[in-house]
Amino acid sequence: MELELERVDEIVEKNKEEAQKKSPLIPVLQEIQNTYGWLPEEAMKRAARKLGVSLASLSGVASFYNEFRLKPLGENHIVVCTGTACHVRGAPLLVAELERNLDIEVGQVTVDQKFSLETARCVGSCAVAPVILVNGEFHGNMTKKKISDLINELE
Amino acid sequence: MAKIASPRDLTQYQKQAKAARDKIETFITMCGGTGCEGSGCREVINEMDRKLAEKELQESISLKVTGCQGFCEKGPLMVVRPAGNFYCNIQPDDVEEIIEKTVLKGESISRLEYQDPKTEEKILKEEDIPFYQNQERVVFKNNGFISPTSIEDYFSVDGYSGLVEALFNMSQEEIIEEVINSGLRGRGGGGFPTGQKWRFTYQEDSDPKYVICNSDEGDPGAYMDRSILEGNPHLVLEGMMIGAYAIGSSQGFIYVRAEYPLAVKHINIAIEQAREWGLLGDDILGSGFNFDVEIMEGAGAFICGEETALMASIEGKRGMPRPKPPFPATSGLWGQPTNINNVETFGNVPLIIKNGADWFNSIGTENSKGSKIFSLVGKVNNTGLIEVPMGITLREIVFDVGGGIPGGKEVKAVQSGGPSGGCIPKDLLDIPVDFDRLSEVGSIMGSGGLVVMDEDTCMVDVAKFFLDFTQDESCGECPPCRIGTRRMLEILNRITSGEGKEGDIELLKRLGEDIIDTSLCGLGQTAPNPVISTIQYFKDEYEAHIYDKACPAGVCQDLIYYNIIEEECRACDRCRRVCPVEAIEGEPGGDPYILYDDICIRCGNCIEECPFSAIEIIPGQKE
Numbered sequence: 001m002e003l004e005l006e007r008v009d010e011i012v013e014k015n016k017e018e019a020q021k022k023s024p025l026i027p028v029l030q031e032i033q034n035t036y037g038w039l040p041e042e043a044m045k046r047a048a049r050k051l052g053v054s055l056a057s058l059s060g061v062a063s064f065y066n067e068f069r070l071k072p073l074g075e076n077h078i079v080v081c082t083g084t085a086c087h088v089r090g091a092p093l094l095v096a097e098l099e100r101n102l103d104i105e106v107g108q109v110t111v112d113q114k115f116s117l118e119t120a121r122c123v124g125s126c127a128v129a130p131v132i133l134v135n136g137e138f139h140g141n142m143t144k145k146k147i148s149d150l151i152n153e154l155e
Numbered sequence: 156m157a158k159i160a161s162p163r164d165l166t167q168y169q170k171q172a173k174a175a176r177d178k179i180e181t182f183i184t185m186c187g188g189t190g191c192e193g194s195g196c197r198e199v200i201n202e203m204d205r206k207l208a209e210k211e212l213q214e215s216i217s218l219k220v221t222g223c224q225g226f227c228e229k230g231p232l233m234v235v236r237p238a239g240n241f242y243c244n245i246q247p248d249d250v251e252e253i254i255e256k257t258v259l260k261g262e263s264i265s266r267l268e269y270q271d272p273k274t275e276e277k278i279l280k281e282e283d284i285p286f287y288q289n290q291e292r293v294v295f296k297n298n299g300f301i302s303p304t305s306i307e308d309y310f311s312v313d314g315y316s317g318l319v320e321a322l323f324n325m326s327q328e329e330i331i332e333e334v335i336n337s338g339l340r341g342r343g344g345g346g347f348p349t350g351q352k353w354r355f356t357y358q359e360d361s362d363p364k365y366v367i368c369n370s371d372e373g374d375p376g377a378y379m380d381r382s383i384l385e386g387n388p389h390l391v392l393e394g395m396m397i398g399a400y401a402i403g404s405s406q407g408f409i410y411v412r413a414e415y416p417l418a419v420k421h422i423n424i425a426i427e428q429a430r431e432w433g434l435l436g437d438d439i440l441g442s443g444f445n446f447d448v449e450i451m452e453g454a455g456a457f458i459c460g461e462e463t464a465l466m467a468s469i470e471g472k473r474g475m476p477r478p479k480p481p482f483p484a485t486s487g488l489w490g491q492p493t494n495i496n497n498v499e500t501f502g503n504v505p506l507i508i509k510n511g512a513d514w515f516n517s518i519g520t521e522n523s524k525g526s527k528i529f530s531l532v533g534k535v536n537n538t539g540l541i542e543v544p545m546g547i548t549l550r551e552i553v554f555d556v557g558g559g560i561p562g563g564k565e566v567k568a569v570q571s572g573g574p575s576g577g578c579i580p581k582d583l584l585d586i587p588v589d590f591d592r593l594s595e596v597g598s599i600m601g602s603g604g605l606v607v608m609d610e611d612t613c614m615v616d617v618a619k620f621f622l623d624f625t626q627d628e629s630c631g632e633c634p635p636c637r638i639g640t641r642r643m644l645e646i647l648n649r650i651t652s653g654e655g656k657e658g659d660i661e662l663l664k665r666l667g668e669d670i671i672d673t674s675l676c677g678l679g680q681t682a683p684n685p686v687i688s689t690i691q692y693f694k695d696e697y698e699a700h701i702y703d704k705a706c707p708a709g710v711c712q713d714l715i716y717y718n719i720i721e722e723e724c725r726a727c728d729r730c731r732r733v734c735p736v737e738a739i740e741g742e743p744g745g746d747p748y749i750l751y752d753d754i755c756i757r758c759g760n761c762i763e764e765c766p767f768s769a770i771e772i773i774p775g776q777k778e
Contacts, residue, residue: 020449021365021406021489023471030413030452064473064630065454067413083375084570084606085532087620093759100735100758121457121624123414124378126530126604127227127538128193140193144760 007035008043012050025051029062038069066121074109074116076154078102078134083122085129094130095119097144101151114155158433161441162319165310172311179217181258184234184299188223188385189378189417190539191230194244199231202247206254216258219308222386222421224299226286227539229269234281234299241281242267272536272558286537289555291518293526294502295542298386303421306428309389315434317505321397322442325508330401331357334504336512338524343369343460343497344575344601345677346523346590349504352494355484356402359492364404367488367495368395370411370418371465373457374573375624377604379528380498382540384411384418387502388425394501396439396446397508402494405445410465413452423450457574457628461676462487462495464630475630476676497602499528519545523589523600533570533606536561543588550584553607564609568692572601574621574628575681577688578614597688599681613710614693615700619647621685625678636679639670643686651711653776655701660690699774709772712757716777721747723769730761730770752777 011031015024028051032043039062048058062068078098082091099105102115109116125131128140134150159165185200200220207213226232229243235257242253242264249267256262268277269284278284281299292298301308309315321330335350356364368391372380384391395407411419426448429435437445456474458464464474466488487493503525507515519525523545529552532538536558543552549569553559560566568578577598579586586592590600608617626640643666646659667683674680690697699705706714719730719739724747731739731748738755741748750761750770762770 020447022408022449022451022469025471026454026468027452030454061471061473065456067455084573084604084617084620085376085538087375088533088606088608088612088617090759096756096758097760120414121373121455121628122375122377124372124381125189125193125227126376126378126532127190127540128230129532129538131193138189138193140190144763 003036003040003042005042005046008032008046009050011035012047016051025053025058025061026065029058029068033068036072038072072109075114076135077116077118078132079118079120079123080106081121081123081125081129081131081133082119083124083126083129085126086122086131089129091130094132094142094144094147097147101148115151158431159440160433162323165315165319165440168307169310169313169316172307175307176311180215182217182219182236183258184219184221184224184236186222186224186230186232186299187220188227188230188382189415190223190227191232192417194227194230195246196231198247199233199245199250202250203254206250210254212254212258219300219302221301222298222303223382223540225290225295225382225540225542226284226537228537229539239280239282241269241279241284243269272561285558286539286541286556289543289551290541291526291544292542293506293518294383294390294499295386295528295540297390298382301387303386303388304424306389306425306432309387313509314389315393317508318393318396318434319440320508321400322440322444327357327401327403330397330508333512334401334507337507337515338512338519338522339500339503339507339515340523340590341497342499342503342527342602344374344572344599346600349496349500352484352496353398353402355482356404356492356494359485361492363406363491364402365488365491365493366395366399366402366404366407367462367465367469367493368407368409368498368501369460369462369465369495370409370415370498371453371460372412372415372498372602373460373628374575374602374604376532376570376606377530377573377602379530379540379603381412381415381418383498383502383528384415384422386421388418388422389429390505391422391498391501392425392429392435392448394504395448396434397504398494398496398501399446400444402492404494405447407446407448408451408469408488409448410451410453410459410469413454419450419452426450456630457624458630458676458678461678464676465495466493473630475632476678478675499603520587520589522591527588527600527603529603529605531557531605531607534560534564534566534609534612535607545589546587548585548587549579552588552605553584557607560607560609564611566607567610567612568608568614570598570606570608570617570685571604572599572681572684573604574625575599575677575684576601576604577684578608578617578692579688580692597684597691599684611708611710613706613708614689614696615647615651615706616708616710618686618689619644619651622647622682625682629678629682633673633675633679635670635673636675636682639666639674640679640682642666643670643683647686650697650700651706652713653700653704655697657701659701660694660697664690703775705775707774709774714776715757715772715774716752717750717755717757717761718771718773719748719750720769720771723767724748725767725769727766729764729766733760733764735760
């Protein structure tokens with residue numbers, strides 16, 4: 001995939017300008033990820049040059065934080081919350097069900113690139129646990145049955 | 156719009172906002188918090204907007220989308236005011252009826268009313284519902300009334316009066332003194348006296364100084380801070396401003412999790428509004444005080460809730476903590492004196508300044524003053540956010556506010572303090588909830604997560620869950636935490652998969668104590684707590700796992716098996732159809748079905764599907 005790397009320059013410029021007293025480094029990574037859906041190496045290289053830091057230190061930051069992805073997602077991204085409330089209300093069984101249903105493991109993308117699956121530590125919707133997020137949208141009180149319906153809808 | 160140039164201006168705007176509010180006869184407050192969003196409140200709100208427009212009622216009836224109202228279990232929910240009709244579990248189809256009957260004619264709709272699970276009685280008014288009745292809402296008081304995106308709404312509840320009091324009627328020392336006298340302690344988990352912290356930063360003779368609001372709420376099972384920021388962001392801003400003025404800072408930061416998009420959005424809007432109205436910027440209200448706030452979105456690292464790691468993150472580095480001292484009050488962000496408080500702590504500040512230390516002091520216990528917001532979740536009927544006075548007992552929280560345990564089950568334990576806390580067993584539920592008592596029984600107050608566990612919760616599994624979390628979130632800097640938590644997790648994995656052996660419990664305890672003693676920061680120093688407290692109170696469960704190879708709660712998959720109860724099975728074929736691995740065999744209408752244990756993966760599908768409860772979980776391994 002050909003990336004329009006000019007976007008990276010704009011992102012760096014914009015965040016440098018906006019940051020008053022904080023470092024623009026993490027905001028830049030966040031915006032690159034929002035733009036591309038992940039952090040492509042080419043974009044990271046360009047951003048590092050533009051920010052005046054080494055690629056090693058930028059990658060160091062990117063790999064430290066859970067939010068950053070070093071590989072692309074599927075068309076539909078499913079996140080299962082595995083926080084405490086979700087855990088005691090059966091999130092592990094939901095994860096297993098999704099892994100079986102999609103035939104991938106957590107952190108992987110299906111062969112047809114249609115689905116990717118991740119777990120989250122806590123998305124803060126504990127009262128309606130267990131919760132999953134499909135393309136950023138919250139679905140509370142999930143059951144395995146509701147999950148199959150959701151996946152069938154997306155397929 | 157003109158900037159507010161003086162306290163008198165502000166009073167004027169507050170009066171206007173109140174008059175505008177009082178003019179509206181009927182208003183509907185609809186919860187727009189994240190919990191309700193998970194239950195589909197957006198569709199209801201859109202439908203309500205559409206219907207009100209269709210009926211040309213937008214002028215006379217105001218629809219207010221508020222932040223979290225707390226009773227997330229029952230969402231989507233709304234209150235029709237001023238009558239106070241409380242409706243829950245609302246669907247878009249109900250909207251027409253609500254407008255026609257309740258809003259226009261004042262009739263109530265029984266179907267949408269709350270039903271008490273204990274008495275099965277329908278309850279119409281919000282204030283009569285036990286969930287709300289047993290709370291003391293201080294910080295949360297206005298969450299259900301104001302629109303978080305309207306600064307006028309905040310004015311209408313005397314917003315920013317605390318700031319005026321601080322800027323014009325008090326010296327910096329007096330403010331600090333007042334906060335010390337109030338007895339306010341940090342609500343993020345540590346419980347350090349807030350006023351003391353302010354004094355340390357105030358006493359540093361260095362410029363610039365920074366103020367940071369820590370909203371990197373990472374404890375799984377807790378979402379208080381998110382709901383304050385989502386529901387009443389100006390309250391937090393006002394608290395920060397008072398703190399900044401007291402210690403002599405002109406730059407603040409709000410470090411908020413990027414996973415909380417609605418909180419980020421609302422606090423951004425609030426900052427923009429405050430700037431437009433002259434409440435942030437130079438010469439605020441003509442007092443000569445300058446202050447501005449910048450938002451930093453966290454990138455998903457639990458460790459960044461630790462203050463030195465959080466500051467490293469603002470500086471654009473990996474979020475690794477460093478040894479203390481020096482404390483942030485001396486050398487914090489960019490090496491400058493920095494004061495860090497939690498969201499809820501800042502939320503209390505304007506109220507203390509407005510109402511005085513004595514008022515705050517009158518709530519709570521001897522060493523824990525005020526109220527505390529908890530997220531009450533897990534196996535409890537009324538899940539949601541609650542604000543209760545310090546000193547209330549856990550039993551009152553679980554049974555009076557929480558409405559007890561669903562499905563007639565028994566409570567087994569309450570977990571407080573997240574991954575740094577412990578599990579409090581049911582025979583200790585009568586202890587009062589305050590900082591000291593919770594730590595005496597081996598847990599901590601923490602930031603306010605309370606996860607209720609019933610007899611179906613395996614305590615070894617819970618301990619493993621937390622350790623898996625802390626092990627994964629350990630930043631890797633110091634070996635006790637990096638390697639020690641991993642070793643502990645390996646032992647727990649062995650125990651829950653049937654490989655446990657004699658000496659494991661003692662080894663876990665010894666390792667845990669060493670990790671507590673030698674880790675660099677709070678994460679490692681508290682990581683073993685969930686294991687140690689479950690060993691203390693639920694040793695028999697560990698022993699069952701190790702010696703009997705059985706999980707008494709029926710959770711650990713290697714230590715249980717499924718069994719079809721022949722007398723109950725009606726051979727309806729449902730279980731066979733949902734089994735993903737073809738472990739069940741039988742003919743519809745024929746003999747009771749047979750389940751092959753060597754094929755079964757214990758996914759639970761058949762149990763969920765069986766209408767006759769004919770499939771049981773048996774602790775132990777099949778011969």
